[in-house]
Structure formats: structure tokens, C-alpha cells
Amino acid sequence: MPILSGSRRFQQLRTISGLVLFAYVLMHMLNHSLGLVSLEAMDRWRFLLSWQFAGGWIVILAAAVVHSVHALWSLYDRRVMRMPAWQFMQLLLGLAIPFLLIEHVLGTRAVAELYGVQPSYALVQLTYWRLAPHLGILQSTVMIISWVHGCVGLHFWLRLRPWYRSVAPGLFTLAVLVPTLALLGFVVSGRALLVETADGAAVAEILKAAQVPGPTSTAFVGKTALFFRYGFAGLIAATLFARGVRNLLSSRFGTMTLSYADGPTVTLLPGASILEMSRAYGVPHASVCGGRGRCSTCRVSVGLGRDRLPAPSSVEQRVLTRIGAAADVRLACMVRPKHSLTVRPLMPPASTPELALRPSTHLEGQEREIVILFADLRGFTSLSEARLPYDVVFVLNRYFEAVGQAVESNNGHIDKFIGDGMMALFGISDDPVRAANDALVTARAIAERIDRLNRDLEHDLPNPLRVAIGIHAGTVILGEMGYGRARSFTAIGDPVNTTSRLEQIAKDNEVELVVSREVEARAGIDLGRHPLQFVPVRGRKAALEVRLIRSAGALGALPVV
Structure with a gap:
């Protein structure tokens, strides 16, 4: 795995640089919106809203360089160009911004430092509305592109936060309102300047006040912008060329395979992550954060070949620790296998941000x-x-x-209510001995609560309520199952069907509780005073040993675990 891809420090630098640039764009747009008031208001607040202070431009330049380097590295590091549409647009917009923005940077900051020009909003609007209108269109375009790029980046960074869903509508409103006001301010102030500079004298006065040295600075901006565009295009071309060379040299991996449980077996793509290979071969695979190691939705259970994988990076380990993942669980976006591997995706392909960092044991x-x-x-x-x-x-x-209440007060999990019945699970996070005792205590508590309920409703019920309870133990498959809003955490397996049968046996034998000998053994108690019976259970060859307990309240005191 490339060092930078798994470096938490590298990710932090990328995030910090993005936040700095977004803050600058936001303040720049707020400054533009003051054009609805006047050009003077735009200049008056420029110092605070556009970072026009000593060293401010250095901070912006450093952030721009870091963010650009990250974009180029992401392009190089990506082994497969197939990606979600939003991620492709982010990459495309991010690479387009330097090409579109360079003339504005040179025409304001660079000429101020090199030629002593004192750029004001009057000079900027004069350039964009009268001297070079095409630059005004270009600047408006890059302003919107930068804003959209920043908002999309913030959205996919913040949407994993629990609080984000509640504030998202308000943030979306601001995301539309801010650029709208900025464009209106740009247009209103520009049209006002066109009226004020109808004669050449007003134009000359603005140029003189800004100390523009004539065509010298204009030529500098034009030539330097051209060189920069060629240079940046060359860096992109060099990055793509380096990708091609790397992929060619990596072809020595031969015909090693990546096998998906209950899915296809595909040829290993040299240097690609498991997630990238899923995308390349069209295998549905969840990835809320886009494969950046910020969430856990791409996680997989690794079978054959797990012992040959390198240890998780700090970024991957932080996420795995947060969700309490088992030893066989890895993030598909972080693992780049160099040998044959068998994996099983653990999350549904259409996973949502709400599932991104939920505990591992409640999902797969x-x-x-x-x-x-x-x-x-x-x-x-x-x-x-x-x-x-x-x-x-x-x-x-x-x-x-x-x-x-009887179930929840005794460490149980209510799986579901079915008609007038209920299914509960014990031992999801406890040991089998504790689970067996909790289930027996719950049965006794249910009987006691039903007795109290019958006393409360004795004037409303012609006959007392009676309950039949079955308790059994065994190995099941736990996980979140279902579809859409009907998904829920549940258990499936033969022990579930057997327990349902025990509850029916309780009804058939006119007793309140039927307990399998497995539960009795796990609890470490002796229920010998209750009849033992061998009962046939559908789907089982051998009869099941159970205790028939006429009243669950007769269980008496149970050992404390």
C-alpha cells in the first residue's frame, strides 16, 4: 500500500487545506454580495472578508498547493478510473479550477506584489465589465465551480456526523443563497460601474488610483497564465503517464484472483484496492465516503489469504477499532492485495451514512x-x-x-412481536451461562407480570390471560436482514424454529413453560422436579429433551451469574 494513501497526516493536510480554501471562497463571495450596497462597501470590508492582510495570501497559496498535490496524487494512486459520478465530478472540477483561476490570481495578487498595483474593486469591475468582459464571465464561472466543489466536498465529509442530517436543510439553503447573492452583487456593482465610467476620464482616474503600470502588467499576466496552464497540463499528463508505467510494471502479478463469497471470481488488478476491483468488475459494493477510509461501509470479511495481508494502516485501524470489528474484517478501500484472496462484503450495496459507523456486530x-x-x-x-x-x-x-419490560429488564433483546406472540434473544453480548439464566428469569417475570395484569383487568376480561413460553439455545446467524425500512436485527437458524415449536408444545401440554435440556445445562441448574419429556420436533431426526413446567413462577430462585 502506498505510504501516502494510508497516512492519517496526509488526510489531515488534505482536509485542512480544503477547509482553508473553502473559507476563502466563502468570504470572497460574501465580499461580492456587498456589491448590492456599493463598490465602496466592497472595498471597505475587503480586508476582513477576503484575507487581504499581511501573510494571508501565503496561507491561501500553501493550501492551494497542498490541495493540488493531493488531487494529482489521487489521480496517480487510483488504479481503476471507474468511480461514482460525484467523485468523478469532484476530481474534474478540482483539476479545472487552477486553469480557470490563474488569471484572476495573477491580475490581483501577483501584480500587487511585483508591480505595486493597488487593486480595488473598482479596478476589478472595470476590467471585468469594460476592458475584458470575457474575464468577467470566466471569473463568474470559476467562482461557481469552486463553490460547488467545496460544498460537495464538505457534504461528503460531514454526512458521516450524527448531527449532520438535522442541519443539512439549513446548510443547503445557505449553499444556494450565498452564490446567488454574490452573483447579484457582482452584476449590480458592475452595471453601476459601467454608468460611472461612460467617459474615458473616469477610466483613467481608476487606473491611475490603482497605479497600473500600463501594458507591462497586462502582458505579464497573459504570458504567465499561459505558461502556468501548459505547466499544470504537463503535470496532469506526467501523472497519467506515471500511472501507465506503474500499471505496466505491476503486470508481474500474473493470474492471481479475488473471489467474492456468493459472487464472481475475478483476476487481480495489480495494485488496486478491493473496492477499486469491485468497481472495475461491476460487483456491487457499498462505499459511503467514496473509498477514503472515513467510513466502514466497504468493509469485508477476509477468508483465504488473510494471513498474508499487511497490518492495517493507522487510518484503517482507527475505523476498525471504532466499530469493534472482528479480526477477519478489513476496509476494502484500504487493502491492496498482492496474492489471491477470498472476501465477503458485509454491508448492503445501498448503505446509507446512518450505517457507516454503527457497531460491526449489528450489521454483518x-x-x-x-x-x-x-x-x-x-x-x-x-x-x-x-x-x-x-x-x-x-x-x-x-x-x-x-x-x-420483563425481557429488557433481564438483558434480553426483543426481536419482534408476531400477532399476539413475541420472540426475544439473550446472549447477543453476554456469555451462554448468563444468557440462559436471564432467559429463565425473564420467563418467571413474564408469568408474574401476566398475573398482575389479570388482576388489573379482572373486570374487563371474561377469562384470565394465559401465556405459553418456549426457551431453547443453539448456534444461530445474527445480522441485520430485510429490505428498506423493513430491515431489522434478527436471528435465523434451526434453534429459532425449534424454540417456536417448544412454545406450541407448551400449549399442547397445558403448561406455561417448556425449557430444553440445553438451556438447563447452560444455566447450571437442576430442574429435576419438573417432568422430563422427549418430544419430536419437525426438522430434527432425534427427539428433543425438554422440561415441562406448569407454572413459570414455580422456577423459584435462580443462581446469580
């Missing part, structure tokens, strides 16, 4: 031993048929509140 699928609890009301269908819809909803919500 992973195997884990957990305890599952199913609870369901018995006979509620017949009960609801004789009641008004409002009454049914009222009773159900009271029931959901009772069982939900």
Missing part, C-alpha cells in the same frame, strides 16, 4: 450461541372475536408492555 451476519425465548397468548383469538377492536388493541398493548 455472524454465528453466535444464544438463547431464544418465544411467548404467546393462549386462546386470545377466541377472546378477541367477542370484543371491540379498541379493546383488543388496549389489552394487547398492555400484554406487550408486560412481556417487553
Whole structure:
């Protein structure tokens, strides 16, 4: 991996230089908007709003050089030119700005330093509106391009911040308002100057006040701008040529492959990152930040070949640590494999900024031993048929509140409510012993809360509410599944289906709780006083050993873990 690509310091310099340039463009536009008042107001506030102070231009120049070097390096470092449309436009606009802006820089700052010219807004507007109108069009164009380039960069930098979504509408309004006011100020002040300089005497007076040395400075600006454009174009051409030479020399990697789990196997592109290869071969791959190591949406689980990869850079490690990633997880934009590799993308291709830095364990699928609890009301269908819809909803919500509080107060995770039933998971972040005990305590708490609820509603219910609970343990796949807004964190696997069957067995045997021997063993308790039964479970060859517990409240005291 190139040193600069993974350098946090290099990324910080790029960000700082971009912020400095954006601040300058913002203040320059605010200064232009004062043209709605007068040319005098533009000059009066120029010192504060356009960085016209000692050393200010050096700061701007340094930031421009750093940002330009980064743009050229990004062009060289990119192994595959296929990229998102917004990223391509950012690169194109960024490289176009120096070509368009050079004459303005030379005509204001350079002539001031070399020829003692005292540029004022009157001189600038005179040049753009009367002496060289084509430069006025050019300056307006580069002003908008610079603003758009800066706003897009800020958007993709800030949209990973939790607070950004709430302030984005206001920032968008400002992003439209600022350039609009700047262009209006530019036009209004320019038209006013055209009226004031209708005769040659007024023009001569402005040139004399600015101490313009005649055609000498004009010739200097024209020739220097031409040389600069040729030079910058040469740097771009040299960068592209260097890319070609590097790619040609890297062809020694031969026919090594990159294999996607449940996807294609493609030929390794020399020096390209995993994300770049996904783009080159049209493999859908999430990347909210555009492959800059700022988010984690491009992350992959690396299988075969993981032991031969270099250690993560500081930038990559910072993101992996923040999301609590497992040892096999790497950022696809940061890894440039030099040998055959097998990977599995962990995020949906259409990932959003909200998912960018959420904990790893809640997003990609992973195997884990957990305890599952199913609870369901018995006979509620017949009960609801004789009641008004409002009454049914009222009773159900009271029931959901009772069982939900029992689960959450005992370290459980409510997976979903299904009709009048509920599925809960234990052990997502705890050990199996603690999870088994928490599930049993929850079953007892549900029974106790249902008893209290029956006492509260005894005048409204013809028959008390009864619940059937099944608890089982096993290895499942955890992950965020679904589509669109229906995505949710859940578990799938045979233990889930088995637990659902245990809840039905509780109903069939007229008991309140059925617990598998797996849960009993994990909890380290003896439920021998409750009947042991071997029950057939659909999908399992062997019968399952379970305890039939008539009342969950009869579990009594459980060991504290």
C-alpha cells in the first residue's frame, strides 16, 4: 500500500487545506454580495472578508498547493478510473479550477506584489465589465465551480456526523443563497460601474488610483497564465503517464484472483484496492465516503489469504477499532492485495451514512450461541372475536408492555412481536451461562407480570390471560436482514424454529413453560422436579429433551451469574 494513501497526516493536510480554501471562497463571495450596497462597501470590508492582510495570501497559496498535490496524487494512486459520478465530478472540477483561476490570481495578487498595483474593486469591475468582459464571465464561472466543489466536498465529509442530517436543510439553503447573492452583487456593482465610467476620464482616474503600470502588467499576466496552464497540463499528463508505467510494471502479478463469497471470481488488478476491483468488475459494493477510509461501509470479511495481508494502516485501524470489528474484517478501500484472496462484503450495496459507523456486530451476519425465548397468548383469538377492536388493541398493548419490560429488564433483546406472540434473544453480548439464566428469569417475570395484569383487568376480561413460553439455545446467524425500512436485527437458524415449536408444545401440554435440556445445562441448574419429556420436533431426526413446567413462577430462585 502506498505510504501516502494510508497516512492519517496526509488526510489531515488534505482536509485542512480544503477547509482553508473553502473559507476563502466563502468570504470572497460574501465580499461580492456587498456589491448590492456599493463598490465602496466592497472595498471597505475587503480586508476582513477576503484575507487581504499581511501573510494571508501565503496561507491561501500553501493550501492551494497542498490541495493540488493531493488531487494529482489521487489521480496517480487510483488504479481503476471507474468511480461514482460525484467523485468523478469532484476530481474534474478540482483539476479545472487552477486553469480557470490563474488569471484572476495573477491580475490581483501577483501584480500587487511585483508591480505595486493597488487593486480595488473598482479596478476589478472595470476590467471585468469594460476592458475584458470575457474575464468577467470566466471569473463568474470559476467562482461557481469552486463553490460547488467545496460544498460537495464538505457534504461528503460531514454526512458521516450524527448531527449532520438535522442541519443539512439549513446548510443547503445557505449553499444556494450565498452564490446567488454574490452573483447579484457582482452584476449590480458592475452595471453601476459601467454608468460611472461612460467617459474615458473616469477610466483613467481608476487606473491611475490603482497605479497600473500600463501594458507591462497586462502582458505579464497573459504570458504567465499561459505558461502556468501548459505547466499544470504537463503535470496532469506526467501523472497519467506515471500511472501507465506503474500499471505496466505491476503486470508481474500474473493470474492471481479475488473471489467474492456468493459472487464472481475475478483476476487481480495489480495494485488496486478491493473496492477499486469491485468497481472495475461491476460487483456491487457499498462505499459511503467514496473509498477514503472515513467510513466502514466497504468493509469485508477476509477468508483465504488473510494471513498474508499487511497490518492495517493507522487510518484503517482507527475505523476498525471504532466499530469493534472482528479480526477477519478489513476496509476494502484500504487493502491492496498482492496474492489471491477470498472476501465477503458485509454491508448492503445501498448503505446509507446512518450505517457507516454503527457497531460491526449489528450489521454483518455472524454465528453466535444464544438463547431464544418465544411467548404467546393462549386462546386470545377466541377472546378477541367477542370484543371491540379498541379493546383488543388496549389489552394487547398492555400484554406487550408486560412481556417487553420483563425481557429488557433481564438483558434480553426483543426481536419482534408476531400477532399476539413475541420472540426475544439473550446472549447477543453476554456469555451462554448468563444468557440462559436471564432467559429463565425473564420467563418467571413474564408469568408474574401476566398475573398482575389479570388482576388489573379482572373486570374487563371474561377469562384470565394465559401465556405459553418456549426457551431453547443453539448456534444461530445474527445480522441485520430485510429490505428498506423493513430491515431489522434478527436471528435465523434451526434453534429459532425449534424454540417456536417448544412454545406450541407448551400449549399442547397445558403448561406455561417448556425449557430444553440445553438451556438447563447452560444455566447450571437442576430442574429435576419438573417432568422430563422427549418430544419430536419437525426438522430434527432425534427427539428433543425438554422440561415441562406448569407454572413459570414455580422456577423459584435462580443462581446469580
